Amino acid sequence: MKKEKILYLECYSGISGDMTVGALLDLGGDKEGLLKVLNSLNIDGYHLHFGRKEKCGIDAYDFDVHLESHHHDDDQEHHHHHHDDGHDHSHDDDHAHSHSHDHTHDHHHSHSHVHRNLYDVMEIINRMDGKDSVKAMVGKIFSIVAEAESKAHGLPVEQVHFHEVGAIDSIIDIVSAAYLIDSLNVDKVIVSPLAEGTGYVRCQHGVMPVPVPATANIVKAYEIPLKLTDNQGEMVTPTGAAIAAAYHCKEQLPKLYSIKKIGLGAGNKDFEQANILRAMIIEETVSEEQAKDHTSMQVLETNIDDSTGECLGYVMDRLLEAGAADVWYSPVYMKKNRPACTLHVLCRKDQMEEMEEIIFNETTTIGIRSYSVNRTILERRNQMVETSLGEAKVKLAGYKGKYRCYPEYESVKEISRKTGLGFQEVYHIVKEAGRKYEG
Structure with a gap:
């Protein structure tokens, strides 16, 4: 990151x-x-x-x-x-x-x-x-x-x-x-x-x-x-x-x-x-103790049945900008069979108050529930790679010394627009260039 x-x-x-x-x-x-x-x-x-x-x-x-x-x-x-x-x-x-x-x-x-x-x-x-x-x-x-x-x-x-x-x-x-x-x-x-x-x-x-x-x-x-x-x-x-x-x-x-x-x-x-x-x-910088805390996270959830799609998209952007580890929506049916969605936010415990403030200020909800979860994450680092189309950014995810390469979306998008090549073609070229960091 x-x-x-x-x-x-x-x-x-x-x-x-x-x-x-x-x-x-x-x-x-x-x-x-x-x-x-x-x-x-x-x-x-x-x-x-x-x-x-x-x-x-x-x-x-x-x-x-x-x-x-x-x-x-x-x-x-x-x-x-x-x-x-x-x-x-x-x-x-x-x-x-x-x-x-x-x-x-x-x-x-x-x-x-x-x-x-x-x-x-x-x-x-x-x-x-x-x-x-x-x-x-x-x-x-x-x-x-x-x-x-x-x-x-x-x-x-x-x-x-x-x-x-x-x-x-x-x-x-x-x-x-x-x-x-x-x-x-x-x-x-x-x-x-x-x-x-x-x-x-x-x-x-x-x-x-x-x-x-x-x-x-x-x-x-x-x-x-x-x-x-x-x-x-x-x-x-x-x-x-x-x-x-x-x-x-x-x-x-x-x-x-x-x-x-x-x-x-x-x-x-x-x-x-x-x-x-x-x-x-x-x-x-993050201390060793803080790094350990990243494995223990909080999930905030709330059901929303009276908000526009534009508003929900804006709320997701706000939460991610504020540092949420992940934000997603899932479809649900509420009372009287009303179609609605559940907002889920994954964050650290010390971020809960800020996340709750954004949710209360930007949505129509009147209540938020929360619970603790544990997660296991792979080691991650960013890497610039040389391709036939120029430099591109990839993310390397490692587990027990072995890494997998994932081209970064924004980098692939930028090259695709500059060259006129399709997204999938650029993605494949970047991924091949990053394979030397795998193994």
Whole structure:
């Protein structure tokens, strides 16, 4: 069985846009591809910094967006205070908009104050070369911030003008984070509780408490755990909180896991602890005791006589995605000779509650029965084999040192579609190629 590739964001020093990008680049995100994507946005007035810096003696990736000094907007009417990816914000509201920044995390530079609403930002995003899924994620992150600012300022979303999130540096941060996460080809993202500072920050609208209203609105709306620390100032920025919210799967770390890669993104401010965002690629591991437990399983059953076939198919998909070992239906006759079906779910004991929740939420049943069963399973492993049609995946099932080869359906289907050959013909070719692993 293929192990899930999990991206874990460890936010013990908060999270911001540039720290996230730095950590993802350090983790092995596609830098060259990112530069091409950013060039396709057709925006100028900035240059990127890629480097290293030490935080409490730990070497971390330092990413920053530097705006060109001539790139300013002289409009003084702001609907949105600037705290994109920084912390202690001291803002001089003169005509030139010079900003003095003491930033924990992101951009330590002079900022652009181009006012853009969400529609303007989406126009820029739509120019981007790349996957539609990445564009959609970028739009989702901006929408999360827009909704939070809308609530904070009591304005409709379409009337929220960004000189923070609409600024070039934030567009770069959000596009970069979405692209790099996609380039890592992870199956899901787990986000730790967000560590936040205390006290106040000064911005254009005055002195605001930490977490600032936009950040507080995001963590509330998306139920992201927040942990306050003794550090003074902002540690979680609205951009960082929005990235966390967009990817947060509300799952806990596996009880046991192996670390495959580590990436560290550096913040600017110094705390007692290392001011870094740590990103890790991890895979769940199973102990010997857990492996033994797999032979003892639970079967959940319920009879259903008032559901459509489409609904039943959806429920099966949900249960399998949640980790059920098997799901099947059998036809039955219920009271008054009503034709119906019985839903059967095979799972581990520690999965029962999750499986029951899916069944109760997605079907019309009002009761589930369960019982324990034992099963004996063969040793299984995946293997890539070379065939005359290219590489194909097979599953090898072993018993007492002897293995049988079974071509994987998805692999056979893909080759069949590419070559135009029939499924059975491709299946036979793949099976023959895998016979050398049998015996």
